[in-house]
Amino acid sequence: MNLTRKFFGVIYLIGAVANIAMIIFQPEVYHEFANGALIPFYQKAWNSLVLQNLYVFVGLTIAFEVGLGLLFLRGRRFLGLAYLVSLAFNIALIPFGLTFLYSNGVLVLVQFHLVSRVSKSQKFGFAGGDSYLSRAQARR
Numbered sequence: 001m002n003l004t005r006k007f008f009g010v011i012y013l014i015g016a017v018a019n020i021a022m023i024i025f026q027p028e029v030y031h032e033f034a035n036g037a038l039i040p041f042y043q044k045a046w047n048s049l050v051l052q053n054l055y056v057f058v059g060l061t062i063a064f065e066v067g068l069g070l071l072f073l074r075g076r077r078f079l080g081l082a083y084l085v086s087l088a089f090n091i092a093l094i095p096f097g098l099t100f101l102y103s104n105g106v107l108v109l110v111q112f113h114l115v116s117r118v119s120k121s122q123k124f125g126f127a128g129g130d131s132y133l134s135r136a137q138a139r140r
Helices: 002-025 027-032 040-074 076-096 098-121 132-139
Strands: none
Touching: 002 027, 002 040, 002 076, 027 040, 040 076, 076 098
8 A cells, every 4th residue: 555655646746747848848738638528518618718827727737746746645644635636636537538538547446446445444534543533532
């Protein structure tokens, strides 16, 4: 589980670096991102909202990926939360196209399994055994 946590953390940090490189050196890549969207709303929203504010949205994506990567690397205390946020992120990416359906679909299945394992192994789901809640209950 520790190796898996670190793997996801590093993957999100690499994703942030990739987005930084693309926005600096090849921002035109983002113009075709939603062309294969499975849901028309995704393509319309991308073209009318995201592309009009590309640097803002890519900046938010980079900040999100760095934050999530660090959350994974932080340790077991927030592992359940990290997996749930990552799960939601990957589910949200699937409608962008068949490539996302296959790659992110696999990640969704893996992370769903990992979320269920983490929530069963930790007394309070997201906080782990050394959380504020468990310490407060131990004092009672």
